[in-house]
Amino acid sequence: xxxxxxxxxxxxxxxxxxxxxxxxxxxxxxxxxxxxxxxxxxxxxxxxxxxxxxxxxxxxxxxxxxxxxxxxxxxxxxxxxxxxxxxxxxxxxxxxxxxxxxxxxxxxxxxxxxxxxxxxxxxxxxxxxxxxxxxxxxxxxxxxxxxxxxxxxxxxxxxxxxxxxxxxxxxxxxxxxxxxxxxxxxxxxxxxxxxxxxxxxx
Amino acid sequence: xxxxxxxxxxxxxxxxxxxxxxxxxxxxxxxxxxxxxxxxxxxxxxxxxxxxxxxxxxxxxxxxxxxxxxxxxxxxxxxxxxxxxxxxxxxxxxxxxxxxxxxxxxxxxxxxxxxxxxxxxxxxxxxxxxxxxxxxxxxxxxxxxxxxxxxxxxxxxxxxxxxxxxxxxxxxxxxxxxxxxxxxxxxxxxxxxxxxxxxxxx
Numbered sequence: 001x002x003x004x005x006x007x008x009x010x011x012x013x014x015x016x017x018x019x020x021x022x023x024x025x026x027x028x029x030x031x032x033x034x035x036x037x038x039x040x041x042x043x044x045x046x047x048x049x050x051x052x053x054x055x056x057x058x059x060x061x062x063x064x065x066x067x068x069x070x071x072x073x074x075x076x077x078x079x080x081x082x083x084x085x086x087x088x089x090x091x092x093x094x095x096x097x098x099x100x101x102x103x104x105x106x107x108x109x110x111x112x113x114x115x116x117x118x119x120x121x122x123x124x125x126x127x128x129x130x131x132x133x134x135x136x137x138x139x140x141x142x143x144x145x146x147x148x149x150x151x152x153x154x155x156x157x158x159x160x161x162x163x164x165x166x167x168x169x170x171x172x173x174x175x176x177x178x179x180x181x182x183x184x185x186x187x188x189x190x191x192x193x194x195x196x197x198x199x200x201x202x
Numbered sequence: 203x204x205x206x207x208x209x210x211x212x213x214x215x216x217x218x219x220x221x222x223x224x225x226x227x228x229x230x231x232x233x234x235x236x237x238x239x240x241x242x243x244x245x246x247x248x249x250x251x252x253x254x255x256x257x258x259x260x261x262x263x264x265x266x267x268x269x270x271x272x273x274x275x276x277x278x279x280x281x282x283x284x285x286x287x288x289x290x291x292x293x294x295x296x297x298x299x300x301x302x303x304x305x306x307x308x309x310x311x312x313x314x315x316x317x318x319x320x321x322x323x324x325x326x327x328x329x330x331x332x333x334x335x336x337x338x339x340x341x342x343x344x345x346x347x348x349x350x351x352x353x354x355x356x357x358x359x360x361x362x363x364x365x366x367x368x369x370x371x372x373x374x375x376x377x378x379x380x381x382x383x384x385x386x387x388x389x390x391x392x393x394x395x396x397x398x399x400x401x402x403x404x
Contacts, residue, residue: 070222078207078214087222094226098233105237 015146020201022150028126029158030188030195035126039159040184042117049163055117056159057152060130062099063092064148067131068141081135088131096122126155162191244295245273251291253284256334257356259307264334272296279304283356314355314370316348322367329359329368 028034035056042052067088074080075087100118104111121127130151134144165187174183207214248269255265260280262268272278278292279301286303293300316337318329325343330336337353340346360368 074218074222077204078218079211080215080218083215083219087219090219090222090226094230097230101230101233101237104239 014143018143018146019150019153022147023154023157024195024198025201027154027158027195027198028129028151029155030192031199032129033192034129035124035155038120038124039155039162039188040181042120043159043163043166043184046160046163046167048117049159052117052120053152053156053159056121056124056126056155057149059092059096059099059118059121059124060127060152060155061145061149063088063095063127064130064134064151065141065145066095067091068134068139068144071131071135072141084132084135085128088128088135092127092131093122126151158191158195162188165191245269247295248272248292251284251288251295252281253288253354255283255354255356257283257354257358258334259283259356261307277301277304280307282307283354313373314357315350315353315373316355316357316359317369317371318346318348319367319369320345320347322365324365326364328362328364332359332362334358 029039038052043049070091130148134147169183249266252265259282260268279289281288290300323345327342330338335354337349338346357370
């Protein structure tokens with residue numbers, strides 16, 4: 001009984017570590033510099049940033065699961081590890097398209113929030129990055145999906161912070177040479193520096 | 203079977219990737235049938251071509267209802283704000299001959315924008331209630347003004363004004379609105395079956 005309890009505690013601790021590490025320490029956008037295109041592109045308005053975040057978290061979790069299955073059941077037994085990249089791209093594209101159809105049918109409201117962003121995510125390098133890193137780290141199914149979910153939450157956190165800041169920046173008194181994209185890049189750089197401070201937390 | 207695949211690497215790669223492709227293709231094809239959404243995409247496309255003035259000059263309460271009506275087989279030449287260019291675009295979309303504008307619904311005019319002579323405005327809010335796109339700002343007994351970017355120039359606010367202080371000013375052409383003018387005599391360079399039929403009829 002006592003042994004079972006400590007085992008449970010250990011697992012919870014492991015899950016917490018995975019979440020903290022994927023959200024803060026190895027943040028996909030600001031530390032690993034993956035998924036920068038939506039980070040810059042969809043961060044002009046808070047509203048669309050929230051939609052994009054939700055869609056990305058959803059897709060990241062799903063593809064982390066699906067690519068784990070494909071990797072474990074097809075690529076590993078046949079010794080086709082070198083086909084991971086192209087195989088995962090196939091998985092991601094199919095999963096995203098399927099999700100889009102499924103949501104469109106079952107929840108028109110959710111589709112109106114996420115719909116525009118779903119096809120965009122197919123080409124998001126963070127999604128492929130999560131799948132490949134999970135495969136490289138030899139995680140199990142639970143850990144992989146948790147890692148994908150954590151990466152999605154981390155992406156959302158950063159994207160929403162950044163878009164909120166950009167909304168303020170639009171109204172701020174910025175020297176003319178720094179207006180627009182320049183100040184956005186500088187802000188992103190400063191945010192990235194701040195997130196580097198998390199390294200060594202776990 | 204598995205042995206053959208593990209021994210022959212190229213065959214394994216081919217079979218697994220083609221297999222995945224076929225599997226996902228089948229899944230998506232099944233999903234496309236199973237989760238088909240019953241909507242009429244032509245209405246959305248028509249609505250996008252209409253000028254979104256929501257002026258009601260076509261006899262319908264707004265652009266979307268008129269788009270729905272066109273999809274159900276109504277005449278396409280009832281939209282004065284859109285003018286001939288909109289008729290041509292709709293005719294191209296529906297693949298029918300483009301008629302000229304129906305005089306009954308009004309004549310095509312140059313694009314205008316409403317302007318309230320603010321000294322004369324008595325703050326009756328009647329124009330605010332008439333505006334289909336909420337482009338008039340103001341409150342009871344306070345001066346009203348028009349948000350120029352939102353105004354579609356439908357002139358529905360002119361008539362309700364008790365003191366006649368609303369003018370429709372033509373929009374001056376500047377670098378933002380300037381377009382190449384359409385070539386005057388459009389020769390039918392490519393012979394199509396519809397063009398020959400058209401000429402023999404007339």
